[in-house]
Amino acid sequence: xxxxNLFNLIKKKKSFLCIGLDSDISKxxxxxxxxxxxxxxFNKQIxxxxxxxxxxxxxxxxxxxxxGSKGWLSLEKTIDYLKSLENQVFTIADAKRxxxxxxxxxxxxxxxASEKPSLNFDAITVAPYMGQDSVTPFLSYDGKWVxxxxxxxxxxxxxxxxxxxxxxATFEKLGIKTLFRKxxxxxxxxxxxxxxxxxxxxxVIGATKAEMLQKVRNIAPYHFLLIPGVGAQxxxxxxxxxxxxxxxxxxxxxxxxxxxxxxxxxxxAEKARxxxxxxxxxxxxxxxxxxxx
Amino acid sequence: xxxxNLFNLIKKKKSFLCIGLDSDISKxxxxxxxxxxxxxxFNKQIxxxxxxxxxxxxxxxxxxxxxGSKGWLSLEKTIDYLKSLENQVFTIADAKRxxxxxxxxxxxxxxxASEKPSLNFDAITVAPYMGQDSVTPFLSYDGKWVxxxxxxxxxxxxxxxxxxxxxxATFEKLGIKTLFRKxxxxxxxxxxxxxxxxxxxxxVIGATKAEMLQKVRNIAPYHFLLIPGVGAQxxxxxxxxxxxxxxxxxxxxxxxxxxxxxxxxxxxAEKARxxxxxxxxxxxxxxxxxxxx
Numbered sequence: 127x128x129x130x131n132l133f134n135l136i137k138k139k140k141s142f143l144c145i146g147l148d149s150d151i152s153k154x155x156x157x158x159x160x161x162x163x164x165x166x167x168f169n170k171q172i173x174x175x176x177x178x179x180x181x182x183x184x185x186x187x188x189x190x191x192x193x194g195s196k197g198w199l200s201l202e203k204t205i206d207y208l209k210s211l212e213n214q215v216f217t218i219a220d221a222k223r224x225x226x227x228x229x230x231x232x233x234x235x236x237x238x239a240s241e242k243p244s245l246n247f248d249a250i251t252v253a254p255y256m257g258q259d260s261v262t263p264f265l266s267y268d269g270k271w272v273x274x275x276x277x278x279x280x281x282x283x284x285x286x287x288x289x290x291x292x293x294x295a296t297f298e299k300l301g302i303k304t305l306f307r308k309x310x311x312x313x314x315x316x317x318x319x320x321x322x323x324x325x326x327x328x329x330v331i332g333a334t335k336a337e338m339l340q341k342v343r344n345i346a347p348y349h350f351l352l353i354p355g356v357g358a359q360x361x362x363x364x365x366x367x368x369x370x371x372x373x374x375x376x377x378x379x380x381x382x383x384x385x386x387x388x389x390x391x392x393x394x395a396e397k398a399r400x401x402x403x404x405x406x407x408x409x410x411x412x413x414x415x416x417x418x419x
Numbered sequence: 420x421x422x423x424n425l426f427n428l429i430k431k432k433k434s435f436l437c438i439g440l441d442s443d444i445s446k447x448x449x450x451x452x453x454x455x456x457x458x459x460x461f462n463k464q465i466x467x468x469x470x471x472x473x474x475x476x477x478x479x480x481x482x483x484x485x486x487g488s489k490g491w492l493s494l495e496k497t498i499d500y501l502k503s504l505e506n507q508v509f510t511i512a513d514a515k516r517x518x519x520x521x522x523x524x525x526x527x528x529x530x531x532a533s534e535k536p537s538l539n540f541d542a543i544t545v546a547p548y549m550g551q552d553s554v555t556p557f558l559s560y561d562g563k564w565v566x567x568x569x570x571x572x573x574x575x576x577x578x579x580x581x582x583x584x585x586x587x588a589t590f591e592k593l594g595i596k597t598l599f600r601k602x603x604x605x606x607x608x609x610x611x612x613x614x615x616x617x618x619x620x621x622x623v624i625g626a627t628k629a630e631m632l633q634k635v636r637n638i639a640p641y642h643f644l645l646i647p648g649v650g651a652q653x654x655x656x657x658x659x660x661x662x663x664x665x666x667x668x669x670x671x672x673x674x675x676x677x678x679x680x681x682x683x684x685x686x687x688a689e690k691a692r693x694x695x696x697x698x699x700x701x702x703x704x705x706x707x708x709x710x711x712x
Contacts, residue, residue, distance in 0.1 A: 150525070188518060188525035194536030195491040202487060224546060225481060225515050226573040232443070232481035243487030253517060255548040255568055257575020275548055280519040282550020285610055291584040291601060308584060310603065317578055 127216050127248045128269060129325050132350070133374045135181045135216065137419050140410035142375050143402060144182035144218065144352070145172065146382025147204065150189050153387055155394050165193070165200040168394075170207055172386055173215075175395040179406040182216040182378055183208055205245050216378070217248045218352070222275060224253035224260040231263040238267040249273050251330060251352070254314045258321060265322045272327050274318055277311040277342070279332025279355030287311040288338075315345045324348040333379070336365035347372060354380045356405075363405070367412045375418055381405060420509050420541045421562060422618050425643070426667045428474045428509065430712050433703035435668050436695060437475035437511065437645070438465065439675025440497065443482050446680055448687045458486070458493040461687075463500055465679055466508075468688040472699040475509040475671055476501055498538050509671070510541045511645070515568060517546035517553045524556040531560040542566050544623060544645075547607045551614060558615045565620050567611055570604040570635070572625025572648030580604040581631075608638045617641040626672070629658035640665060647673045649698075656698070660705045668711055674698060 136142050147169050154168040161167040173183065185204055190197035208217050223233040237250045249271035252264055264272045277287050291308045318327060324346075331342050333355035342351065353366055356379050363379065370377055381401070389397035413419045429435050440462050447461040454460040466476065478497055483490035501510050516526040530543045542564035545557055557565045570580050584601045611620060617639075624635050626648035635644065646659055649672050656672065663670055674694070682690035706712045 148522070186518075186522060188516075188522045188529070191491075192525045192529040192537075194495060194529075194538075195488040196536065198484075198488040198491045222518050222546070223481075223515070225479075225513075226571065227575075229441070229479060229481045232485045236481070236485040236487075243489065244485075245487075253515070253546045253548050255546050255579060256571050256573060257578030257580070259573050259575040261575070278519065278549050280549060280552050282520075282552040282554070285550030286548060286603065286606065287550070310579065313579065 127213065127271075129350070129374070131213065132181070132216055135214070136375045136413070139178060139181055139406070140413055140419055141179055141181055141406045142377045142379055142409050142413075143180045143405050144184050144216075144378045144380040145176055145180045145385055145402065146220065146354070146380050147172070147183055147185040147386065148189050148382040149185070149200075149386065151193060153390070155390055155392065157392060163200055163203060165190075165197070166203040166207075168386075169200070169204045171395040172398050173207065173211075175399040176385070176402045177211060177215060179399070179402045180215065182218055182380075184218040184220045184380055184382075186220040186382070187222075202243070202245065205247060209246060218273065219245065219247040219250040222251050222253050223264075224256050226256065227259035227263060230260050234264040234267065238264065238270045249328070251275060254318070258317075261318070262321050265326055270326070272322060273352050274314065274327060274329055276314050276329040277331050277335065277338060279334045283332060283335075288335075309341075312341065312345060315342070324350070328352055328378070330354065331370070333362070333366050336362060336369050339366065339369035343370060343372070348374075348376065350376050350378060352378045352380060354382075356381050356384075363408050363412070367416065371412070371416050371418070373418070375413065379405075379409070420506065420564075422643070422667070424506065425474070425509055428507070429668045429706070432471060432474055432699070433706055433712055434472055434474055434699045435670045435672055435702050435706075436473045436698050437477050437509075437671045437673040438469055438473045438678055438695065439513070439647070439673050440465070440476055440478040440679065441482050441675040442478070442493075442679065444486060446683070448683055448685065450685060456493055456496060458483070458490070459496040459500075461679075462493070462497045464688040465691050466500065466504075468692040469678070469695045470504060470508060472692070472695045473508065475511055475673075477511040477513045477673055477675075479513040479675070480515075495536070495538065498540060502539060511566065512538065512540040512543040515544050515546050517549050519549065520552035520556060523553050527557040527560065531557065531563045542621070544568060547611070551610075554611070555614050558619055563619070565615060566645050567607065567620060567622055569607050569622040570624050570628065570631060572627045576625060581628075602634075605634065605638060608635070617643070621645050621671070623647065624663070626655070626659050629655060629662050632659065632662035636663060636665070641667075641669070643669050643671060645671045645673065647675075649674050649677075656701050656705070660709065664705070664709050664711070666711070668706065672698075672702070
């Protein structure tokens with residue numbers, strides 16, 4: 127999906143909501159367990175009840191792999207169903223892959239190529255630790271996107287991504303204190319300009335640090351940002367918009383557990399819609415407020 | 420597998436060889452394609468012909484996922500076969516996973532837990548970019564190992580892992596030049612001491628930079644290191660031993676394509692054994708030279 131088509135979806139649905147399909151079989155409603163493929167049935171009902179409100183769906187690979195080959199079949203059926211909606215949703219494989227070039231090429235084929243058994247997602251999340259040749263194979267598919275981990279929403283993001291890598295020197299006689307500052311997440315964004323651009327590269331930026339979005343926008347004013355962490359992880363949508371929105375919205379905000387597990391009963395799809403609608407309405411207001419629609 | 424048992428395997432087989440099962444279906448001998456599960460048949464024959472020479476096997480997930488649910492079945496059969504060898508090999512899932520805590524917990528279960536459909540590997544490679552809570556869920560399984568990406572063998576390792584994050588200040592009047600130096604891969608190792616220890620944590624260190632092993636051993640004298648990049652990626656075994664060996668060997672050296680694709684014909688398993696034997700003999704000599712056996 128092109129950037130233009132993605133922006134059109136946002137305007138049409140008045141939404142920049144992504145629903146994370148973290149479809150843990152131990153958490154889905156019990157009555158679904160009698161279906162042949164309970165996880166696919168769960169996903170299908172969630173998708174059917176929210177597809178006019180969400181612009182994107184993001185299956186998290188961990189919850190499929192944990193069921194082995196059966197889980198992979200649920201994933202295959204889910205992406206096929208999403209694809210049958212004919213460009214009405216943007217699809218993200220939340221896989222956080224990244225390996226040496228030869229191996230990343232295989233992962234890229236798995237998730238982005240269109241021929242079966244490849245999965246034909248529009249985008250995949252990629253970890254940057256191994257650098258250029260671990261990322262660029264994912265950028266070789268036309269109309270497909272890399273969503274690079276930059277600043278994540280978890281506590282561990284303070285270990286390497288966010289600390290200032292700085293030195294300071296105080297020379298008392300001269301009254302001089304010199305500081306050197308650099309953050310790894312900023313280095314990752316800057317380096318990525320050598321690999322891709324705002325038409326094939328997005329960044330994951332955790333919503334739990336909305337004010338950091340200012341620093342992100344200083345470096346990447348035009349890129350789309352995938353913002354996890356609204357809801358269960360504590361982020362705030364107004365703050366995200368305040369610091370992160372741009373003229374083409376430039377935001378895809380994800381909510382997973384807050385929507386898909388809003389109810390554990392027979393009404394799970396209905397309750398998921400209610401939660402999605404709350405977010406979509408806020409998003410619609412934000413899009414109006416910032417003159418995007 | 421405990422550290423002691425791993426060291427016993429090294430002494431018994433006079434080897435610290437790991438064989439990477441990067442079993443790309445497009446590269447395996449054509450005559451295997453008539454089998455019901457060609458990739459498993461390939462792996463089985465490779466394992467049968469090398470299991471007295473290799474202490475470890477390392478399936479690379481990319482080459483299984485690329486075949487979808489069928490590929491996952493080949494992986495399940497391969498790990499079951501390796502497990503049937505009853506602690507005679509150490510098993511590594513080369514998966515390079517890492518996500519927020521809730522998700523890493525699922526990945527850890529998938530690869531390390533013993534109950535089906537979990538895969539019951541002895542170890543998994545983990546990417547450190549997301550920090551503590553992305554790594555520690557993998558450390559919660561007794562007798563299992565995290566192999567943390569530290570300094571990889573690819574060109575992209577120069578993008579973030581290896582550059583000196585330094586500042587320099589020159590004060591000409593005082594004749595002072597001050598330098599601040601730190602490398603991300605060193606920070607990752609140092610930080611990991613808060614998460615695990617030499618009994619449950621290893622580090623991936625690319626063999627293409629053998630002299631860097633001195634820096635690694637300054638920080639981690641006792642840890643086992645998984646060394647990819649001997650063979651196809653250009654590393655040298657003598658140099659690896661010179662800079663990296665410790666009193667319990669402390670090395671697991673991986674070779675993938677150089678062994679498993681030594682021949683594309685009917686003799687592939689035999690040729691794989693020949694290549695493995697060359698490495699095992701070098702390793703045996705090294706273990707004698709450094710008084711380990």
